[in-house]
Amino acid sequence: MSTTAHPARLSTASNNFETDFKARLHWSAETDAGIEQRVADILRDVQQRGDAAVLDYTARFDGLQTTAMTELELTQTELKVAFDGLPAVQRVALQAAAARVRSYHEAQRKASGESWSYRDEDGTLLGQKVTPLDRVGIYVPGGKAAYPSSVLMNAIPAHVAGVAEIIMVVPTPKGEKNMLVLAAAYVAGVTRAFTVGGAQAVAALAYGTETIPKVDKITGPGNAYVAAAKRRVFGTVGIDMIAGPSEILVLADGSTPPDWVAMDLFSQAEHDELAQSILLCPDAAYIDQVQASINRLLPEMPRREIIAKSLTDRGALILTRRMEEACDISNRIAPEHLEVSSRDPHRWEPLLKHAGAIFLGAYTSESLGDYCAGPNHVLPTSGTARFSSPLGVYDFQKRSSLIEVSEAGAQTLGQIASTLAHGEGLQAHARAAEMRLKF
Incomplete structure (x- = not known):
């Protein structure tokens, strides 16, 4: 060549x-039509058969033969052993990188991730409540190359955001585990980790199986099959982006x-x-x-x-x-x-x-x-930086509007809402507002 x-x-x-x-x-x-069809079949199969399907595909694609999902889950002890077994220079580098990534994302959370509210002169309270997602899944590539940095960049902002459970999936072809990836999971605070990859891993995270819990959002890069799977499960779960x-x-x-x-x-x-x-x-x-x-x-x-x-x-x-x-x-x-x-x-x-x-x-x-x-390395590609942002704490949080209308406020807002609701032909909306008016 x-x-x-x-x-x-x-x-x-x-x-x-x-x-x-x-x-x-x-x-x-655009994804190859053949890939799209194979991914659709895998997602459907995992949704229907759960762990059994995940085991079948892991054996077929990663050459990892096992009859029990427990053999595909990495324990916290195994992650710590991986960290302790690294050369000292790698342990120091991993911890230094994690500290900088954590510091940056903590600053990001303080700048834009706090709840807030204020009251009008009539006592009406308006605001925003920021809460973390309950459980997220992070996909870490593990085929031709291993990416411990991807573990840090996906797990740490989720941790900083306050996500209670971080579920990591990483393929280990032929059962070969990358110790730096496992150590990064330990340093970043991953809750549970499974040696599963591909579209079947995305399906397991999106729908849940007997062993792998259903998550609220999936982040992290992967191959064409992973990207196609993420695209298809969007709506059932959130995703970061199609890279x-x-x-x-x-x-x-x-x-x-x-x-x-x-x-x-x-x-x-x-x-x-x-x-x-x-x-x-x-x-x-x-x-x-x-x-x-x-x-x-x-x-x-x-x-x-x-x-x-x-x-x-x-x-x-x-x-x-x-x-x-x-x-x-x-x-x-x-x-x-x-x-x-x-x-x-x-x-x-x-x-x-x-x-x-x-x-x-x-x-x-x-x-x-x-x-x-320190800043996140999960970034928008293919021109999508025109309307997209890097992965961050905000991707692992959601915002709820807070509205508390006072009795006095209801007199003003009720008349406005009534007028607009009648204009839209929604009489029940109008009546609900009018019932609170003092005529």
């Missing part, structure tokens, strides 16, 4: 830029060492052949330097084939007329990760409206946000 990468070279000054730009951005989120391939956009003024930028582009490209890495820069000579860095550094990368295909098929190095134009294009893309790699990133940040996370300055590599900076 190729160990060279050739991202598309585009220029906003070209007459063909719009056509080439749109072609490079295009990615279809597409990972993305990074680097907005550069040419002041950052080109090797740094090349490696930042690699950091997303190594996830998946469909991942997208884009550089926007007004300096043509600097773009040449970044391409040279790509050529020199790529052969050193263990996942070079994946990186090469991702950059060649979906990557782009785009020459802009000026940094302001680069900011405009960035807003059109609305990337998952946006690095502002410039001498004065705060000059450009006010111009940037749409991104999952914005990384300011040359020293702020996206990878720090993935693991330990």
